[in-house]
Amino acid sequence: MSANIRIVLVNTTHPGNIGGVARAMKNMALGELHLVAPKKFPHVNADARAAGATDLLESAVIHDTLEEAIADCQIVVGTSARGRHIPWPVVDPRELAAIVQPIATDKKIAIVFGREDRGLTNEELHLCQYHVHIPSNPDFSSLNLAAAVQVVTYELRMASIYAQENEQHKPQWGTDWDIELADSSDLERLFKHLEETLVDIDFLDPENPRQLMPRLRRLYLRAMPDKVEVNVLRGILTATQKNSNAKD
Missing domain, CATH: 3.40.1280.10 (SPOUT methyltransferase, trefoil knot domain)
Known part of the structure; x- marks a missing residue:
């Protein structure tokens, strides 16, 4: 252990x-x-x-x-x-x-x-x-x-x-997961990217952020995403930023 x-x-x-x-x-x-x-x-x-x-x-x-x-x-x-x-x-x-x-x-x-x-x-x-x-x-x-x-x-x-x-070896989610879980550094890059994107699309006011980022952190950390899921989320953020910049 x-x-x-x-x-x-x-x-x-x-x-x-x-x-x-x-x-x-x-x-x-x-x-x-x-x-x-x-x-x-x-x-x-x-x-x-x-x-x-x-x-x-x-x-x-x-x-x-x-x-x-x-x-x-x-x-x-x-x-x-x-x-x-x-x-x-x-x-x-x-x-x-x-x-x-x-x-x-x-x-x-x-x-x-x-x-x-x-x-x-x-x-x-x-x-x-x-x-x-x-x-x-x-x-x-x-x-x-x-x-x-x-x-x-x-x-x-x-x-x-x-x-x-008692020979209890049940996996975490009841099945062997196919992808390695994201580690803390992966998640911190995601949160930084998410915050930048939310500012770009005027959803997050950096002068008055309230508790938006802590609440989003809580949401994603509770989900315990794997590395592929984090990459997918960051891909969505990148596409969102590109679309926002194109409209500008």
Whole structure:
């Protein structure tokens, strides 16, 4: 199970938390750790908290931006502790595990954890198909970063063990898909192309965009298009732009 699951930490402030996450990951047989602009790393405190999982720290991949960290991933899940102005598909860790388990092991899945003090921004969450929320005590809901990773990765491992024991191998959509899913970089090019086209045809006012692009992101991310479908959509956008320019 572990080969296609990537844990991504964004702007982690305390290096000890990175070490704690590495330990939590290794407990649950996960080995791919990506860090987005950590405040202090490498660091002795990270090594100390890893307690035997320093190999994950040594192999951790560091990125400047979240977009870079998830560019080759087909499924991106962002952790969220609060409701958003525009509702997004929200699942708890057990529901997430049920979604992830049937996905083929050749699909890259990123689970993104935000800053210790304020989590992920709205813009970062808009890069994700799903948001996962841990239903902790509402009177004391703040979770340590490593504890949050442990909860999510435990559910992933239990779903994998249950599926193996019960020989459940039903594909994601009930059938083997014929085309590779679009990855995050494919989708970001689509959204950029879509926004440009909507401005060209005067459907989107860049001075007053309201929430149009976040809502369209939610629509397309919910559909989880494959690479051919993304190419078809971009072909439609190109034809729309040409037709609009011809009329001008």
